[in-house]
Amino acid sequence: MTRLKRVLVILGSVVAVLVLAVGAGFTWLYTSADVSTVGSTDFRNELAIPPLAKSTLRKDGTRVFDLTMQAGEREFMPRRKTPTWGFSGDYLGPTLRAGRGEKVEVRIRNTLPEPSTVHWHGMHLPARMDGGPHQMIDAGGVWTPRWTVNQPAATLWYHPHPHGATEKHVQRGLAGMFLLDDDRTERLTLPRRYGVDDLPVIVQDVRFDGARFDHGHPLLASVGFLGDRTMVNGTLAPYREVGDELIRLRLLNASTARVYTFGFDDGRDFSLIGTDGGLLEQPAVMDRVKLSPGERAEIVVRMRPGERTVLRSHPLDAGMDFFNQRFSGGDDSFDVLQLRAAPSLRPSPGLPARLGELAVPDGSDSVRGRHFELKFSGINGRKMDMGRVDETVARGTAETWTIRNNDGMPHNFHVHDVQFRVLEVNGKRPPAALRGAKDTVFVPSGTTMKVAMRFDGPADPDTPYMYHCHLLYHEDQAMMGQFVVVEKGQRAGTPHPAHGHEGH
Ligand SMILES: [Cu+2]
Secondary structure, eight states: OHHHHHHHHHHHHHHHHHHHHHHHHHHHHHHHHOOBOTTTOOOOEEOOOOOBOOEEEOTTSOEEEEEEEEEEEEEEETTEEEEEEEESSSSBOOBEEEETTOEEEEEEEEOSSSOBOOEEETOOOOGGGSOSTTEEEOTTOEEOOEEEOOSOSEEEEEEOOOTTTHHHHHHTTOOEEEEEEOHHHHTSOOOOOBTTTEEEEEEEEEOEETTEEOOOOOTTOTTOOOOSEEEETTEESEEEEEEESEEEEEEEEOOSSOOEEEEETTOOOEEEEEETTEEEEEEEEESOEEEOTTOEEEEEEEOOTTOEEEEEEOOOOSOOOHHHHHHTTTTOBEEEEEEEEEEEEEOOOOOOSOOOOOOSOOSTTEEEEEEEEEOTTOBTTBOOOTTOOOEEEETTOEEEEEEEEOSSSOEEEEESSOOEEEEEETTBOOOGGGSSOBSEEEEOTTEEEEEEEEOOSOOOTTSOEEEEOOSHHHHHTTOEEEEEEEOTTOOOOOOOOEEEOTTO
């Protein structure tokens, strides 16, 4: 008996020590998981503005751009050279710009040591030009997509989309903006001088290990990579001097997994004027806007002479559980960009009361519904298969898609080729920030969303478009599916990957 007791006591002690150790380990992980740069950012670097890409006009009116995917290095910090990738430069890429109705062509040369792709995020274009995982550009290869811009003015972007390696390629620096203009927007009194009162704001979170990027995923972070500081346009701790009363910020979340809740350090209001697919019907005044990876928001903020204000990312309020809130970055906060107003400012005309009509359908003419169950293990229970077409859509029709996340971790949802309207969030009218045209939407766990879109592109039964979670680790882990657009009554064909070779 006494021996049994002794064994039990020893066993009990061992268990108690283990429990304590695990508890202490978890407490350490928990307390070290949240990061903040609020109040500790010195704003010592002038914000870089990506140059506008040069283009040439061909006789037939085609606007031709050249992009080179290349390896390089950049001194994000003084005297520390970080190995990077970029488009026609060492990090990120130039801003492409084209007008509605223009024919565009982009000659892309891949000088990287591995194959990649260039996807035009938010662009309405033929599936073969989309730059998804079926349009691989070999190392040393060239790919020359061309299409006609036919959608409203918007802040779009481009980035690689090679199946299984998108996170890595974007993190190394392959991303850039693609701005679209149209006549109607030109006539509105909006800040529009690029780099002056109309600023691209490409936000990425990063972590450094010495001079190198550290792309390791934090322990217990189901979302993937989370950095411990932010960059804008590749600039750490950035400030920008501004000389106008109204400043338009084109916010792009080009991070791989992090969700931002943008606002200002003094809580001031701003006007949301545009979302992923272009302008809202009218400006919406708010003091916070949430952006998950891939989403954009155009906001206009009013400056007073001589003042400084900081664009900040606040902790996330998305109803996440205790565990996810901490380990998915929800408790983190960042000082993102300081705006410094000149002692006297050029007066800006007030914002127009109406911006325009939304071009996305309202669900009333949807000919069918589809359901998408978001799980890390796959959408609708299936992992991405390059050779399988998951959904077949009839050209010229509108549909209502229901997107549900009950997975216990945050996801978002991006559909290629189209812009959609959010009809409902958990059965309710969407908040103001989700009432514009969208191509990517944040879907935290416990959310069901209905969205409506129209498929107007040319039919191509053999070349699929993608829908997927835009948390890039999840996308790489095959949280993605494929749809083709066909003529009514036509069947889906067989996807066959086409490679971009020299002269292709
Ligand atoms: Cu996801």
